[in-house]
Amino acid sequence: MFHRFSRLPVAATLAPLLLATAAQAESFSACFARLRDDAGSAGVARASFDKLTATLSPDLSVIKLLDDQPEFKTPIWDYMAALVDAERVADGQARMAQWQESLQAAESRYGVDPATVVAVWGVESDFGRSFGKRPLLTSLGTLSCFGRRQAYFRGEFFSLLKLIEQGDLRVDGPAGADGLVGSWAGAFGHTQFMPSTYQRLAVDFDGDGRRDLVGSVPDALGSTANFLAKAGWKRGQPWGFEVKLPEGFDAALAGRRNKRPLADWVARGVRTVDGRSLSAKAGEGADAAGVLLPAGVKGPAFLVFGNFDAIYGYNAAESYALAIAHLADRLRGGGPLLTAWPTPDPGLSRAERRELQTLLTARGHAIGEIDGMLGAASRKAIQAEQQRLGLAVDGRAGQKLLGLLRAAPVSVMPAKAGIQKD
Ligand code: CA
Numbered sequence: 001m002f003h004r005f006s007r008l009p010v011a012a013t014l015a016p017l018l019l020a021t022a023a024q025a026e027s028f029s030a031c032f033a034r035l036r037d038d039a040g041s042a043g044v045a046r047a048s049f050d051k052l053t054a055t056l057s058p059d060l061s062v063i064k065l066l067d068d069q070p071e072f073k074t075p076i077w078d079y080m081a082a083l084v085d086a087e088r089v090a091d092g093q094a095r096m097a098q099w100q101e102s103l104q105a106a107e108s109r110y111g112v113d114p115a116t117v118v119a120v121w122g123v124e125s126d127f128g129r130s131f132g133k134r135p136l137l138t139s140l141g142t143l144s145c146f147g148r149r150q151a152y153f154r155g156e157f158f159s160l161l162k163l164i165e166q167g168d169l170r171v172d173g174p175a176g177a178d179g180l181v182g183s184w185a186g187a188f189g190h191t192q193f194m195p196s197t198y199q200r201l202a203v204d205f206d207g208d209g210r211r212d213l214v215g216s217v218p219d220a221l222g223s224t225a226n227f228l229a230k231a232g233w234k235r236g237q238p239w240g241f242e243v244k245l246p247e248g249f250d251a252a253l254a255g256r257r258n259k260r261p262l263a264d265w266v267a268r269g270v271r272t273v274d275g276r277s278l279s280a281k282a283g284e285g286a287d288a289a290g291v292l293l294p295a296g297v298k299g300p301a302f303l304v305f306g307n308f309d310a311i312y313g314y315n316a317a318e319s320y321a322l323a324i325a326h327l328a329d330r331l332r333g334g335g336p337l338l339t340a341w342p343t344p345d346p347g348l349s350r351a352e353r354r355e356l357q358t359l360l361t362a363r364g365h366a367i368g369e370i371d372g373m374l375g376a377a378s379r380k381a382i383q384a385e386q387q388r389l390g391l392a393v394d395g396r397a398g399q400k401l402l403g404l405l406r407a408a409p410v411s412v413m414p415a416k417a418g419i420q421k422d
Contacts (some may be wrong), residue, residue: 022060024146028058031145033286035154044160048165058142062134062184066147074243076294076319078396081347082372083123083323084330087352091123092331102205102218110225111235115274117173119327120224120314124192128217131189132182136160140186140195156186159195168202168211182213189213190220191227201227232306239311239325240289240304241281244271251297256304256318261290265303273338278303294322345398356397359405360385 020028030052039049096103096118103114121127140160143153163169164177173179182188191213193202202211205222213220216376246269253260253268262278270291271279282289282305292302302322312321324335340346347357350372357378359371365381374382379395386393389404 003082023398028145044161056141059138061148061246062139062142065184077341077343078347079319084327085349088122089330092118102221106222106225110229112225112228112233115328115331117221119324125190128190134184135178137177146156156195159199191224203251228310231310233310237307240302242273243301245301254291254293256290261288266369295342298342300337345400356402363410
């Protein structure tokens with residue numbers, strides 16, 4: 001979760017540590033002297049501040065990430081194909097069985113159903129597999145002193161120090177405070193909360209007296225449910241569902257915020273995809289809904305209720321909220337979307353991305369680890385193959401390129417993996 005600064009879940013870039021120049025190092029220590037003065041009023045004891053920041057040096061690669069415009073915009077069908085794939089559904093269903101007791105307790109306390117909570121966990125950290133790789137104090141310390149959002153990141157930095165000081169987070173492992181890692185912007189743990197969100201909304205759900213979103217799955221699940229409840233989740237209400245629009249639907253009526261009573265949508269010819277009536281499907285007490293068209297009137301359409309907005313509150317992107325919502329449906333046994341995305345070249349699951357990377361490696365491209373994440377090195381290899389095959393050279397891989405590479409295997413020795421890791 002990192003509001004407004006979009007965090008692509010498919011390619012976690014880990015740029016090499018950028019060392020500061022002498023002038024930058026000097027300005028960093030001057031900045032930290034000021035932060036030390038402010039620590040007290042931010043609720044952090046001087047002694048903790050000194051202990052935790054004594055050896056910090058800036059990592060300016062995070063400033064580069066803060067300023068980077070993503071050079072590659074992920075189409076919604078690629079985003080959904082990678083986030084809601086067969087692997088994640090199977091993983092999520094296994095987690096629902098494994099953590100049934102905590103999930104039921106979270107539902108009875110906060111009103112959020114197990115599938116929704118597990119879907120957030122699966123999208124945020126792949127069920128605890130990927131927390132991010134950057135030392136949090138280094139990233140947040142750097143962002144507090146350089147770049148264009150210093151005031152915001154200072155708040156996050158102090159929140160993190162407080163979480164450590166309070167004992168919620170432990171830094172007594174072999175790596176010390178460097179063992180506390182997350183995204184470059186400071187989101188971390190199973191639920192990828194920012195430190196201030198953690199401070200505000202994390203709960204101790206396993207009863208050990210600490211709110212530990214790094215080491216405790218029950219704490220993470222309870223905290224996710226608490227977040228959604230505070231964001232306005234209504235117990236027993238649906239997030240929404242896929243619908244069919246009438247011919248000539250006025251796209252100007254669409255929009256998550258453009259909510260109307262169900263009867264109004266019925267009168268305008270909006271139908272369910274399974275033949276049930278809209279109101280039966282929405283259930284009793286369903287409030288007004290908006291029509292969401294993530295890919296325009298030719299793509300899948302959804303009727304979305306207030307609970308969709310609660311998910312949106314977790315990470316302000318409609319594509320994100322839709323991935324969580326649809327994954328939750330699939331975890332409950334629901335099927336894929338019935339309307340195809342409006343593209344002749346659908347997106348790839350993570351298994352298909354790994355297969356593509358394997359085929360690219362076999363063709364001599366150095367893309368490093370076969371990890372299913374299509375980062376810069378994979379895209380370079382994709383472009384080279386697009387060029388060779390006479391396709392549009394856009395660096396995007398879908399079913400079409402995968403099919404062509406599958407059909408024409410080569411027996412070139414794989415290039416040495418390594419240097420150009422994504
Ligand atoms: Ca706990």
